Amino acid sequence: MIVIFAIDALEYNLVEEFNCKNLKQKYYGKTDISEFSQPRTMVLWSSFMTGKNKEDDVLEDGNKEMWNKKWDIKETFFSFFENPVVLDLPGFSYDLGFHGKSRILLKNFFETKNLEKKENLKKEYNKDAFDHHRKIKDKFFKALGEDRDFVLGYFSVADVIGHLNFGNKVIMKMIYIELDEMAEKIKKNKRVKSLIILSDHGMKAIGRFGDHSEYGFWSTNFKDLKTPKITEFYELIRGIKNES
Amino acid sequence: MKVEIDNEIIEKIKERIKDMDEFDSVEGYVDYILKQIVGRLEEENKIKVDKEEYSKEDEKKVKERLKSLGYLD
Numbered sequence A: 001m002i003v004i005f006a007i008d009a010l011e012y013n014l015v016e017e018f019n020c021k022n023l024k025q026k027y028y029g030k031t032d033i034s035e036f037s038q039p040r041t042m043v044l045w046s047s048f049m050t051g052k053n054k055e056d057d058v059l060e061d062g063n064k065e066m067w068n069k070k071w072d073i074k075e076t077f078f079s080f081f082e083n084p085v086v087l088d089l090p091g092f093s094y095d096l097g098f099h100g101k102s103r104i105l106l107k108n109f110f111e112t113k114n115l116e117k118k119e120n121l122k123k124e125y126n127k128d129a130f131d132h133h134r135k136i137k138d139k140f141f142k143a144l145g146e147d148r149d150f151v152l153g154y155f156s157v158a159d160v161i162g163h164l165n166f167g168n169k170v171i172m173k174m175i176y177i178e179l180d181e182m183a184e185k186i187k188k189n190k191r192v193k194s195l196i197i198l199s200d201h202g203m204k205a206i207g208r209f210g211d212h213s214e215y216g217f218w219s220t221n222f223k224d225l226k227t228p229k230i231t232e233f234y235e236l237i238r239g240i241k242n243e244s
Numbered sequence B: 001m002k003v004e005i006d007n008e009i010i011e012k013i014k015e016r017i018k019d020m021d022e023f024d025s026v027e028g029y030v031d032y033i034l035k036q037i038v039g040r041l042e043e044e045n046k047i048k049v050d051k052e053e054y055s056k057e058d059e060k061k062v063k064e065r066l067k068s069l070g071y072l073d
């Protein structure tokens, strides 16, 4: 089984700082996303699964519409597999209901002047993100227990929480430890042959808040990828699929 | 450290604590009041630090970035 643990906004520097050994695996590094004008989540995952720079296509109807974009499986490397599972991935199986609500809370947070209301909105926003994380996590580990040749789980908690809390090391460390423990659990699963952990971009602090950084994180248990472009994973996965 | 206090104030404090069980001296009362004030100042300072961390400037910057990344319209 080939597994991709896709983590939005997993930051290389924090993986190092908190020494998340399981996330680092045997080989790890940064990705090169400099070909894109901005580190946009939807653009990056779309380019990842199709192996093509999809920036223009994703943005053709504007920033607001981009979240509704969906790629046909035939355009993606998921089509190489017989019974793949792809959970919550932007541009493919994205839960628009949850992510839409999260963005409404974010909008209300910034529009509210009242500090107490702001604090409550942030609490609700954080809670929703953790609840959603648990939901996808359950589905992900269930799929890893099934007879599948490919499983991808996309986890947005580090990005969603990070945007309002990146300056809060206590919260961020808690999230990184959770993700590191998940990586450990994946690796213990005997069905898992090749594991790729990948983020679209990382994160940097603006005061208490978080902003996307200009590189992503990758790690594997089988090959040193140096500084890969996010579009190179398409052929890489074709390769390891054919070897197995 | 010794602190001089006006006689007039000492008299007023004596008058005030005369029926209070928790204070048997002017010193004890003064010490209590000072601790309260310092505690409150610390609290206020903390709130100020919190507000500063969520600064208006950062908020403006982040809002702009979130717009250009497609999270806000």
Ligand SMILES: [Zn+2]
Binding pocket: A009, A041, A159, A160, A163, A212
């Ligand atoms: Zn983000």
